Amino acid sequence: MSEDEIPLAQPVLGPEEEALVLQVLRSGHLSLGPRVPAFEQDFAAFLGAPHASAVSSGTAGLHLALRAAGVSDGDEVITSPFSFVASANVIAYERATPVFADIDPVTLNVDPDAVAAAITGRTTALLPVHIFGYPADVPALEQYGLPIVEDACEALGARHRDGVAVGARGHAAVFGFYANKQLTTGEGGMVTVGDAAIKQRIDSERNQGRAPDMAWLDHDRLGFNYRMTDLQAAIGIAQVRRLDGMLADRAQVAAWYREALSPLAAEVGLTLPCENDDGDERGWFVFVVQLPHGTDRDAVIRALRVLGIPSKPYLPAIHLMSFYRERYGMREGMFPVCEDVAARSIALPFFPVMTQSQVARVSLALAQTLPGA
Numbered sequence: 252m253s254e255d256e257i258p259l260a261q262p263v264l265g266p267e268e269e270a271l272v273l274q275v276l277r278s279g280h281l282s283l284g285p286r287v288p289a290f291e292q293d294f295a296a297f298l299g300a301p302h303a304s305a306v307s308s309g310t311a312g313l314h315l316a317l318r319a320a321g322v323s324d325g326d327e328v329i330t331s332p333f334s335f336v337a338s339a340n341v342i343a344y345e346r347a348t349p350v351f352a353d354i355d356p357v358t359l360n361v362d363p364d365a366v367a368a369a370i371t372g373r374t375t376a377l378l379p380v381h382i383f384g385y386p387a388d389v390p391a392l393e394q395y396g397l398p399i400v401e402d403a404c405e406a407l408g409a410r411h412r413d414g415v416a417v418g419a420r421g422h423a424a425v426f427g428f429y430a431n432k433q434l435t436t437g438e439g440g441m442v443t444v445g446d447a448a449i450k451q452r453i454d455s456e457r458n459q460g461r462a463p464d465m466a467w468l469d470h471d472r473l474g475f476n477y478r479m480t481d482l483q484a485a486i487g488i489a490q491v492r493r494l495d496g497m498l499a500d501r502a503q504v505a506a507w508y509r510e511a512l513s514p515l516a517a518e519v520g521l522t523l524p525c526e527n528d529d530g531d532e533r534g535w536f537v538f539v540v541q542l543p544h545g546t547d548r549d550a551v552i553r554a555l556r557v558l559g560i561p562s563k564p565y566l567p568a569i570h571l572m573s574f575y576r577e578r579y580g581m582r583e584g585m586f587p588v589c590e591d592v593a594a595r596s597i598a599l600p601f602f603p604v605m606t607q608s609q610v611a612r613v614s615l616a617l618a619q620t621l622p623g624a
C-alpha cells in the first residue's frame with residue numbers, strides 16, 4: 252500500500268501483544284493453557300458480566316449460545332435481516348428457521364414491534380443484533396419472556412440507556428474478535444453469560460463435549476472444536492488493557508467524520524449513523540453512511556477508489572442472499588426498511604489510528620463523488 256493510501260480497517264497491535272505472545276510461545280503451552288481463562292476473566296471484568304467463555308469465532312459463540320438457549324429442529328428464532336450473515340446462519344445450523352423482523356430506520360436494529368408481530372407458538376428464542384455497535388432495544392424484547400441471544404459481535408463498548416454494558420444483561424451475548432473489530436485476536440470470539448451452568452455447557456461444547464470433571468477424552472455430550480488458542484488469548488489480554496483507549500480513539504474518529512460530513516447530510520441528504528439517544532451509547536465499530544435515494548452506489552464506490560479511498564457496500568440484506576431465497580422462499584419487498592437501508596449503505600475507512608486529515612480526505616472525496624454536492 253502506498254503511503255497515502257487509506258486502509259478500510261486496521262488493527263492496533265503493539266509491544267505488549269508481542270511480549271505476551273512470545274511468553275506463550277516460549278512456554279510451549281499453546282492451547283488449553285492458562286491464558287484462555289485469564290482472558291475470559293479480564294473480558295468479563297471489563298464489561299461487568301458474571302461469566303465469559305472464549306471461543307474460536309463470533310459465529311462459533313453464536314452457535315453455542317443458541318444451543319444453550321435450547322434451540323433445535325423446527326423451532327423459529329426471530330432475528331434481524333440487516334446483519335452479517337453469520338447471525339442467521341447459526342439458526343440454520345440447528346435446523347431451526349430464521350424468522351426475520353424488519354429494522355428501525357434510525358437505529359438499524361430490529362424493531363421490537365416487528366418482533367412482537369413475528370412471534371408464534373414455535374418461537375423459541377430471539378436473536379437481536381447490535382448492528383454497527385448501536386445497542387438493540389433488548390430491554391423492550393425482554394417483556395416477551397423468551398430466551399435472548401445477543402449478537403454483540405460489533406458492539407464492544409456499547410451501553411444501554413439503563414447504564415448496563417451491552418453483553419452484561421445476563422442473556423448470552425456474543426462478541427467477535429476478527430481483525431477489524433474493536434478488540435482483535437485475529438480470529439476469535441467471547442460469549443458472556445449470567446448463569447454459571449450455561450458457561451459450563453458452552454465450555455464443554457466448545458471442547459468436543461468434554462465435562463470438566465471427567466477424565467481426559469471422556470465426552471458426555473455432542474461437542475465441537477470451537478476452542479480459542481492461548482496465542483489468541485494472549486493477544487486478547489493485551490488488547491483488553493488498551494481497550495478503553497482504542498474505544499475512545501474510535502469515538503474521536505467518528506466525531507471527526509460527523510463534523511466533516513454534516514454539510515453533506517444537510518445539503519444532499521446523506522444519512523449519517525444515528526447519534527446516541529436517551530442514554531443508549533454506541534460502541535464504534537464502522538462508519539457506515541446511507542447515500543441519498545437515487546444515487547448510483549457502485550459509481551460512488553468506483554469514483555472513491557480512483558481517489559485512493561476504499562469503501563464497500565455494507566451490509567447486504569440477508570433475506571435477499573441466494574441461500575435464503577432458495578431455502579426459505581425469501582424475496583424483495585418482505586422487509587422494506589432493511590432493503591432500502593441495505594441498498595444505500597457504504598462503509599467508509601474507519602479505524603482507531605485514523606487521523607483527522609485522513610477523515611477530511613475521505614469526506615472531501617465523498618463530496619466530490621456525490622451528485623449534487
Ligand SMILES: Cc1ncc(COP(=O)(O)O)c(C=O)c1O
Binds near residue numbers: 337338380402404439
Ligand atoms: C454482526 C456480526 N455477527 C456475527 C459475526 C461473526 O463473527 P466471526 O467472523 O468472528 O465469526 C460478525 C463478524 O463479522 C458480525 O459482524
